Amino acid sequence: VAAQLIRMLRDRSSTAFKITLIEKHERPGRGVAYGSENPRHLLNVTAARMSLFPDDPEHFVRWAAKRGFPNPEALYLPRPFYGEYVEDTLLREANGWIGRDQVRIQRDEVTKWKRAQNGTLEVDLSSGAKLSANHLILAAGYGPPRAPFGVPASEKNNRYIPDPWSTSNKMSLAAIGGDDHVLIAGTGLTAVDIALDILSRSTRTRVTAISRRGLLP
Numbered sequence: 001v002a003a004q005l006i007r008m009l010r011d012r013s014s015t016a017f018k019i020t021l022i023e024k025h026e027r028p029g030r031g032v033a034y035g036s037e038n039p040r041h042l043l044n045v046t047a048a049r050m051s052l053f054p055d056d057p058e059h060f061v062r063w064a065a066k067r068g069f070p071n072p073e074a075l076y077l078p079r080p081f082y083g084e085y086v087e088d089t090l091l092r093e094a095n096g097w098i099g100r101d102q103v104r105i106q107r108d109e110v111t112k113w114k115r116a117q118n119g120t121l122e123v124d125l126s127s128g129a130k131l132s133a134n135h136l137i138l139a140a141g142y143g144p145p146r147a148p149f150g151v152p153a154s155e156k157n158n159r160y161i162p163d164p165w166s167t168s169n170k171m172s173l174a175a176i177g178g179d180d181h182v183l184i185a186g187t188g189l190t191a192v193d194i195a196l197d198i199l200s201r202s203t204r205t206r207v208t209a210i211s212r213r214g215l216l217p
Contacts, residue, residue, distance in 0.1 A: 001137055003052055003086075003093045006103060010093075018102050020131060021090075022123075024109040027083075029090055031141045032165050034083030040196045041079045044189060048073040050082065052089055060085055148185050164194050178202035187211040 002021050009017050021028060025035070043050060047069075051059040063085050064072040097103040109126040113136060116122050123131040144163050151160050164173060173194065176182060182198055184191045187209045195207050 001139055002103075003090045006093045006097060007053070010097075015102070019097075019104070020133070021103075021105045022108050022110055022125065023105060024107065024126075026107065027087055028105055029086030030083045033141070034079050034086060035165070036079050036083075036193065038193070038197060038200070039078040039080060040200060041193050042076040043079055043082055044076065046074050047077050050077075052086065059089075063089070164190065164197075173197055174201075176201070176205060178204045181206040181208070184209040187216055189217060192217055 002019060005019060025031075047061050047064055048057070051057045051061070053059050060082075061073055064075075064077060064081070067081075069075060069077065094103040094105075098105070106125075108129065110123055111126050112124040114122055116132070121133045121136045123133060123136065125131065144166070147162060151162075161172065176198060178201070182205060184194055184207060191209050195209070198205050198207055
């Protein structure tokens with residue numbers, strides 16, 4: 001959204017604007033979807049349909065071709081690679097605007113917002129800083145998953161991983177042993193990612209995925 005907004009305002013030769021992108025992670029453009037570091041985690045859409053710009057459908061294809069993927073149109077490329085594309089595109093679009101402080105990428109997290117009496121929006125950040133804006137775009141992605149079943153208290157910090165993407169888990173995928181048996185609740189795309197992670201460490205590990213509908217992704 002930020003990249004498209006910058007491009008739109010630039011094309012209009014507009015300079016009377018200021019964009020602040022609040023991102024709690026170190027690098028923008030990743031989120032859960034593209035924050036993986038495992039190249040075996042692939043996009044579930046071909047490169048020809050993954051351009052950031054609807055009016056330039058080959059934008060991602062050209063970017064990928066310049067970086068070692070000849071004729072990538074029909075390929076399902078690695079998600080970490082796409083995260084690089086999103087970040088690189090954002091920084092390229094913002095180039096020049098950042099130096100003039102019209103575009104700012106700030107590492108922080110929005111905790112609350114409200115509309116002031118004068119109509120502007122007041123935004124509180126986890127650092128204690130406050131921002132005011134005329135418009136606010138919420139692009140928070142997915143929140144943490146909720147447990148689909150009751151988990152015994154004795155197992156919550158032992159063998160149960162509530163959020164496989166979290167870096168603060170006491171129990172992580174790295175703690176799974178080669179001869180362990182792992183149960184995955186669900187058979188969606190996250191289940192595929194986790195199975196790939198586990199089996200890339202050890203092909204001896206048994207993985208069982210349970211689906212309410214008995215379906216594979």
